[in-house]
Amino acid sequence: MRAIIIYYSYSGNTKKTAQVLSEYLGQQYEVQMLDIQALDESDSFLTQARRALFRKRAKINPVEFDLTGYDLICIGTPVWAFAPVPAINTYLDNCLGLEGKSAALFVTYGSGAGVNRCFNYIQEVLSGKGVREFKQFRIQQFKANDKDFINSAIKQAF
Numbered sequence: 001m002r003a004i005i006i007y008y009s010y011s012g013n014t015k016k017t018a019q020v021l022s023e024y025l026g027q028q029y030e031v032q033m034l035d036i037q038a039l040d041e042s043d044s045f046l047t048q049a050r051r052a053l054f055r056k057r058a059k060i061n062p063v064e065f066d067l068t069g070y071d072l073i074c075i076g077t078p079v080w081a082f083a084p085v086p087a088i089n090t091y092l093d094n095c096l097g098l099e100g101k102s103a104a105l106f107v108t109y110g111s112g113a114g115v116n117r118c119f120n121y122i123q124e125v126l127s128g129k130g131v132r133e134f135k136q137f138r139i140q141q142f143k144a145n146d147k148d149f150i151n152s153a154i155k156q157a158f
Helices: 013-025 045-053 086-094 115-128 147-157
Strands: 001-006 030-035 070-077 102-109 133-140
Touching: 001 013, 013 030, 013 070, 013 102, 013 133, 030 045, 045 102, 070 086, 070 133, 102 115, 115 133
Parallel strands: 001 030, 001 070, 070 102, 102 133
Antiparallel strands: none
């Protein structure tokens, strides 16, 4: 069985979480990691937050969008202004081959104010593309270096 972990990480917290998830899933799946890079991202936090809040898209690095060959689709993003980052929005718009798949969604966050709204948006988009089952977990930025905490969150989700 094959799994793919698609993630965007600005500060490294989401990447750390994706790596722990990869180790966990590697016991049962052949795992591929897909690091989404924004090619037009601002260094300004306020600009980034505004783009996320208004569900803007980003230019991203060339990546695989056809997910037909995967059994489990994992998507990770920081929560910016109650929403996924623009680079993940672009990926969600373009990914295909999701009919009947299972998805695991994970977010990293600071305050936690927008976590549920972010999850709901991603789940709505993926449901519209045929994903049938969802798992989710969240990691606060202050726990991103705690591998045991991340493993515990993953195990609770799965």
